Amino acid sequence: MSVAIVSIGTELTRGELVNTNAAWLSDRLVELGFEPAEHCSVPDNRRSIIDALSRLAASFHVVLCTGGLGPTTDDLTAACAAELIGRPLVLHEPSVEVIRRKLERAGRTMGDSNVKQAQIPEHAEVLPNSAGIAPGFMIPVGRARIIFMPGVPAEMRAIFEDHVVAIVRPLIEPKTAQRRLCTYGWPESVVGDKLAGIEASMPGITIGYRAHVPEVEVKVHAQGRDLAHAQTLCERATLEVKARLLEVLYGDDDETYPAVVGRVLRTRGLQLAIAESCTGGLLGHLLTTEAGASEFLLADVVCYANSAKTILCGVDEDILRAHGAASSEVAIAMAEGIRRRCGADISLGVTGVAGPTGGTDTKPIGTVFFAVSTTHGTTIDRQFFSGDRQRIQRLASFHGLRLVRERIDPRMRSTASIPDVSLRRDAAAGD
């Protein structure tokens, strides 16, 4: 059983859109046990579309095709599909009705361009679209089946889940299993080095990596004789992977590192306050992207100006003058000030030089000072991050969250070092 994916659209071949649809479909196909054989993107051009579809239908059992089912004149996919099987396009009346009702509900009236979206090749099997207007459809071409879906991601996903899964699942006996593990602390290359040799020593296992700097996701994929065998292989390999990544592993599903830190704070009933400068609100943003942040985040003060550090966090002007805004002393004063003002259990102060200007010999761009404060005292840390402004802000935000997590749960303290960073711990200051 082989599958290929065709994406239709000049916006793709011109690079105006990144092809996330093909990646999403492949990811789901792998989960279902398939090994996608090819992705092909062609422009909105009759010849290109027909050539691609007929070539792939001759080589593979199933071809998943997205795009070109829209209302405008450059949407040619349905006409090409009809030409491919030598059938006319016919109006699918039930789809016309569905489209009319959907548009009415949205307060719009149906135009000719919408009716065009209900035209499908004669005898094609219609795949209703629960997330939009244009229905999908399936046609046989030789021994292959070609399944057409709209290019709008939400609509493609709806048709895939509602219909395509049921069509393709019976075509293979599942022989694969997968596990996803999340790490933070090592760059992708180091994670890869740590797992070197596993694939060679465990036949049937492949390991995939996906980096969202500084998080690295590891996917363990097992191909077995049957499903039970694949699952056993996968569990065995996952144990080995976990053992090698213990220091940097933080979860085994889609949870982000900031969400994990939030969860730990919430389950311990701790209230956090943040005073951040060079990270510019990213810390607060990362913690509040997931719902429920109100349970553990009292406040986050982005005190960009020195006056704001003084007014909002109570940082002494003398300290700012004596040590400069990017200093351990100011980080301590920010953390202690915001904790006391808000009555927080734990607080984080972050100040540094995110660049691209403002660096000095002793405090080059990328220098960031951290302070974590509780009633038991304040600990400080200094890091040197490399990269551009966005990268430094992101690495610093994650590092700040890590320091909070380690302070709550010292067992969590890892020896992992951040990508491209020479780690130096400075002295701790008491409360």
Added chain:
Amino acid sequence: MSVAIVSIGTELTRGELVNTNAAWLSDRLVELGFEPAEHCSVPDNRRSIIDALSRLAASFHVVLCTGGLGPTTDDLTAACAAELIGRPLVLHEPSVEVIRRKLERAGRTMGDSNVKQAQIPEHAEVLPNSAGIAPGFMIPVGRARIIFMPGVPAEMRAIFEDHVVAIVRPLIEPKTAQRRLCTYGWPESVVGDKLAGIEASMPGITIGYRAHVPEVEVKVHAQGRDLAHAQTLCERATLEVKARLLEVLYGDDDETYPAVVGRVLRTRGLQLAIAESCTGGLLGHLLTTEAGASEFLLADVVCYANSAKTILCGVDEDILRAHGAASSEVAIAMAEGIRRRCGADISLGVTGVAGPTGGTDTKPIGTVFFAVSTTHGTTIDRQFFSGDRQRIQRLASFHGLRLVRERIDPRMRSTASIPDVSLRRDAAAGD
């Protein structure tokens, strides 16, 4: 002159990585005047790689190929290229030296796997890699040339700019021109509707769209008889596009909307303070992503807890009790409080219900209250945004920035409405 792009890597066909390389290459090729004919991704499999390369070399003049030049055993591209032209792989000594020096500089020693990266097909033209280890190379296959680059985006881009541009530019006489315009305020479909008919009435013009909700980028592409003709066509179409999008146009390069608002504040010498609740730091993050925010952003207080609204912004507890945290009254108190405390020229207060819980009949999820305050008074606004938590946070942040911009420069006030939003302006409150 026709070009196709091949991307090699099982991580692509399995959907572990989204193929941003193909989009980047296409975007650059279009800028250079090419019209990419196909993208094809195949797994790390000898047969698949050779089939794809020979098929595309038979149809197109230039094939750009990325990936599979790494140090590990699953990197097969160089061997496949050699097989394709019936030549052995040979060690390219100058590249070995370059690799040795680069690794030494990084404090590493060269291993066998690194040496493998200097093996290229005999007689291939080497394209040195200024951003990494593996060199690129070019081979002739029939009438076509295939150019190989590493899959690491930074290395691919370096080789493309350093060598490939000079190889492909002479192959065509440029006959195309492009302009990029940035909008915020209408959904992509409305932008498309507003521009309907331009392509039909102006032969040679195509219009591309790229949405980063809520920003929509519009690309005007002109194909002419020669370069001067294309440029004239492009300018004429751009004038028409600008006229139709006047209300929502905010720039004509890569500048983001938050960066534009920051620039306006900076050029007017105004200092902004923000008190944000439901947007959770995203406002501060958007404004500080670009450098220079310290010149206009005094402070951003993410006052998630009611106590933080009182302690940090001076919001009266009675107001919170009487109206609830998500209310116009609290937005006003937040904006006025943070402005006075920080001595800001202008301030923004944002509070609302980002979801997924916390909605009520009168304040459903997506209800957000805004207040913009200066010494001349405080204006308020209420919006209902639809979508999930991340979307509501993002739409609310952009709307807050728009209100700040409109307050600074009332000529900027647009009649544009936000996607999926019924706009209602409430009464204004004095200072």
